[in-house]
Amino acid sequence: MRKLVVIGSINMDVVSTVGQFPRPGETIHSRGTSFFPGGKGANQAVAAASAGADCAMVGAVGLDPFGKTLVASLEERGVGVTSVLSKTGTSGMAIITVNEEGENYIVLSEGANGQLTEEDVAAVVKWDGVYAVLLQNEIPWQTTQYVIQSANKAGVRVWLNPAPAREVPHDVLPLIDTLIVNETEAEVVSGLKVEDAATADAAAASIIGRGTSNVIITLGEQGCFYGNAKGERFTVPAFRVTPVDTTAAGDTFIGAYAAACTEGQETEEALQFATAAAALTVTRPGAQASIPSKEEIMAFINK
Incomplete structure (x- = not known):
């Protein structure tokens, strides 16, 4: 199996549930507070490993009590934590x-x-045998940019999810094999507002025109849009479910897509797989706790 490396954030999510969000200055009662291992990097790694990928995590935790819990959670879900x-x-x-x-x-x-630095990454990451590296925007950009350049030189595919949203320098876009964004992130990167498949097409064309090979734009209930430098364009519809918690939906989509690609699935099939994984996730509370296994995803698709 081809190897996937995820380099990114590892967080503890402190989740409070409420009836409605408070207005500015308003104090309201929570219905309860829970602790869930999360972080975009860790969530995507767990989603990839749960969906069948040989996945290793590169990141950092603190020396507080949460640190050991976060590492153990990754390891329990099949993610390499060395x-x-x-x-x-x-x-x-x-x-x-x-x-x-x-x-x-x-x-x-x-x-x-x-605190995750270029030197940290250089010391632990060896690109031999790695098919792709998956990145987000929750570690220092200097470190992320170093990884993009290093992986590109080694011939490793770079998959970037620039979330939280930020502009991607024009000289970096040609180094990215696949850019995966939601509507807000697509607008920040392309400068074009995205609301549906037609506007997603325009934004993807703008990004591809600057050198990125593949662009995936998630559109919530409208599914997702895909475009590449070869001129292929298509949409994949969303599955209809009743949402409970949308916290890890995007991360699950990305991790499941990465897993499907490392297993050799064609792009459209991989996107259908990822869409199903995200649909299952929003029906469950929490971040990593809500991420489905490959078997659950396949059963959902077949159903």
Whole structure:
């Protein structure tokens, strides 16, 4: 099996559920607070491993009590953790509020994630045998840019999910094999508003025109849009489910897509697989706890 490396954030998600979000200055009662291992990098790694990928995680946790719990959670889900480093200070945290419709607000505290350096990555990552590297925007951009350049030189595919949203330098876009974004992120990168498949097509064409080979834009209930430098364009519809918590939906989609690709699935089939994985995730609470296995995804598709 081809190997996938995920380099990114590892967080503890502190999740409070509420009836409705508070207005500015308003104090409301939570219906309960829970702790879930999360972080975009870790979530995507768990999603990939759960979906069948040979996946290793590169990241950092703090020396606080959360650190060991976060590493153990990754290992329990089949993710390689030998390149997860310990840093002085606290682990990354996400303070998440979820309303009764399943929508969420998230505030990030980067903690150890902000201490992951180029030197850390260079010391632990060897590109031999790696098919692709998956990146996000929850570690320092300088470190992410180093990984993009290093992987590109080694002939390893770079898959980037620039979330939280930020512009991607024009000289970096040609080094990216696949850019995976939602509507907001697509607008930030392309400069074009994305609302549906037609506007997603225009945004993808703009990004591809600057050198990126493949662009995937997720469109929520409208599914996702795919375009590449060869001129292929198509959409994959979403599965209809009743959402409980949307926290890890995007990360699950990305991790499942990465797993399907490393197993050799064709792009459209891989996107259908990823869409099904994301649909299952939103029917369950939590981040990593909500991520389905390959068997669950296949059963959902066949059903």
